[in-house]
Amino acid sequence: MLCRRQFTQLSAAAMASSVVASSCSTDNNSYGDAVSQIWRHTNIPPANEMALQRELVRYATLAASGHNTQCWKFQLEDRLISILPDLERRTPVVDPDDHHLYASLGCATENLVQAAKANGLESTVDLGAGESIKIHLEPAQAVSSPLFEAIPNRQSTRTDYDGQPLSNEELKQLEQTATGTGVNLMLLTDKQAMEKVLAYVIEGNTLQINDPAFVKELKTWVRFNEKEAVCKGDGLFTKSSGNPTLPQWLGNRLFGMLLSAESENEKYTHQLRSSAGIAIFVSDQETQAHWIEAGRCYQRFALQAEALDIRTAFLNQPVEVASLRPQFATSLGISDYRPDLVVRFGRGPKMPRSLRRPVGAVIV
Numbered sequence: 001m002l003c004r005r006q007f008t009q010l011s012a013a014a015m016a017s018s019v020v021a022s023s024c025s026t027d028n029n030s031y032g033d034a035v036s037q038i039w040r041h042t043n044i045p046p047a048n049e050m051a052l053q054r055e056l057v058r059y060a061t062l063a064a065s066g067h068n069t070q071c072w073k074f075q076l077e078d079r080l081i082s083i084l085p086d087l088e089r090r091t092p093v094v095d096p097d098d099h100h101l102y103a104s105l106g107c108a109t110e111n112l113v114q115a116a117k118a119n120g121l122e123s124t125v126d127l128g129a130g131e132s133i134k135i136h137l138e139p140a141q142a143v144s145s146p147l148f149e150a151i152p153n154r155q156s157t158r159t160d161y162d163g164q165p166l167s168n169e170e171l172k173q174l175e176q177t178a179t180g181t182g183v184n185l186m187l188l189t190d191k192q193a194m195e196k197v198l199a200y201v202i203e204g205n206t207l208q209i210n211d212p213a214f215v216k217e218l219k220t221w222v223r224f225n226e227k228e229a230v231c232k233g234d235g236l237f238t239k240s241s242g243n244p245t246l247p248q249w250l251g252n253r254l255f256g257m258l259l260s261a262e263s264e265n266e267k268y269t270h271q272l273r274s275s276a277g278i279a280i281f282v283s284d285q286e287t288q289a290h291w292i293e294a295g296r297c298y299q300r301f302a303l304q305a306e307a308l309d310i311r312t313a314f315l316n317q318p319v320e321v322a323s324l325r326p327q328f329a330t331s332l333g334i335s336d337y338r339p340d341l342v343v344r345f346g347r348g349p350k351m352p353r354s355l356r357r358p359v360g361a362v363i364v
C-alpha cells in the first residue's frame with residue numbers, strides 16, 4: 001500500500017509526462033487519434049493501486065460537464081479519491097451559483113463509482129466534508145454492469161432524433177436507474193407537455209443569445225476546428241453540435257454574428273419535436289450535495305440510455321435563466337422546487353465526439 005506522499009510523488013511524475021503529451025505543439029495528434037485514445041475501455045490492465053486509481057480518474061473524466069469545462073480536480077490517496085471543483089473553470093454567466101459545476105462533479109462521481117465496481121472496488125461516497133467529494137474505496141468482488149460498459153460510448157447527441165416513442169419497458173428502466181436520494185425524475189412523453197417545455201427552451205435561449213455576456217462566455221469555450229479541439233482537450237467542438245469548422249481567428253470573429261436566436265430556436269424546435277421524451281431532474285433541496293446527486297442521476301440516466309442505444313442531449317435553457325426558472329417550475333406543477341436539469345432523449349445517429357484533457361492534467 002502506498003502512503004499519501006508516495007502517491008503524490010508518483011502522480012506528479014505521471015502528470016508531468018501527460019502535460020507534455022497534451023501540449024499544443026503536438027500537431028500530428030489528429031482528432032481521430034485523440035478520439036480513439038480518449039473514448040475507450042482500459043487497454044493495459046493497471047499494474048498497481050495507483051495505476052488503477054488513475055484509470056478510475058480517466059473514466060470519471062469521460063463524464064458530461066457544462067460547456068465541457070471539465071471543472072474537476074482529483075486527489076489520490078490510499079483507498080480514497082477526492083473530487084474537487086476547479087474554480088478556474090467556472091462559467092459565472094451561465095452558472096452564477098455553480099449549480100452546473102457541482103452537477104458536473106456529480107457526473108464524474110458516478111462514472112468513477114461505476115468503474116470502481118467493475119474493477120473490484122466498492123465505493124462509499126461522502127459529500128459531507130467541505131467542498132470535496134470523498135470516494136472511499138474498499139476491495140470487493142468485481143461486478144461489471146451495462147452502465148460501466150456504456151461509459152466510453154455515451155455522448156451528448158445534439159442532432160435530430162427519429163421521432164419514434166420508446167417502449168414502456170425502456171422508460172421504466174431509465175426511470176428506475178436514474179432516481180436518486182433526494183432527486184426525482186419527471187419523464188414527459190406527452191406531446192402537449194413537451195411543447196410546453198419547448199416554449200420555455202425558446203424563451204430561455206432567446207434571452208441567453210441576446211445577452212452579450214452569455215455569448216462572450218460561450219465563445220471562450222467553443223473549439224472551432226479539430227486542431228483547436230485537440231490542443232485544448234476541452235470545450236465545445238463545433239462539429240459535435242453539427243456546425244462547420246472554421247479557422248480559429250475567423251470563428252472568433254464571426255461567432256457573435258453567426259449565432260442567431262431565430263435559427264437556434266428553429267434547430268431546438270426540430271430537435272425537441274424529434275425526441276421521444278424529456279427527462280427533468282428535480283432535487284428536494286437547493287444544496288451543493290443535491291446538485292451533485294442530480295448530476296449522478298443524470299449520468300446514470302445517460303449511461304442506461306446508451307446501454308439501450310438511446311441518445312440524450314441537454315436543453316437546460318429553462319433552468320439556466322434565473323428569471324425563467326420559477327415560471328418553468330410552476331408550469332411543471334413543482335413550484336416549491338428548483339428543476340435542476342432538462343434532457344431530451346430518443347433514438348438517432350451519433351455525432352462527432354467531444355474531447356478530454358489527459359488524466360495528468362486533472363490530478364493535483
Ligand SMILES: Cc1cc2nc3c(=O)[nH]c(=O)nc-3n(C[C@H](O)[C@H](O)[C@H](O)COP(=O)(O)O)c2cc1C
Nearest residue numbers: 064065066067068100103104155156314315316354
Ligand atoms: C450540468 C450540465 C449542464 C449542461 N448543459 C447543457 C446545455 O444546456 N446544452 C447542451 O447542449 N449541453 C449541455 N451539457 C452537455 C455538455 O456540453 C457536454 O457534456 C460536454 O460538451 C461534453 O460532451 P459529452 O457529453 O458528449 O461528453 C451540460 C452538461 C452538464 C453536466
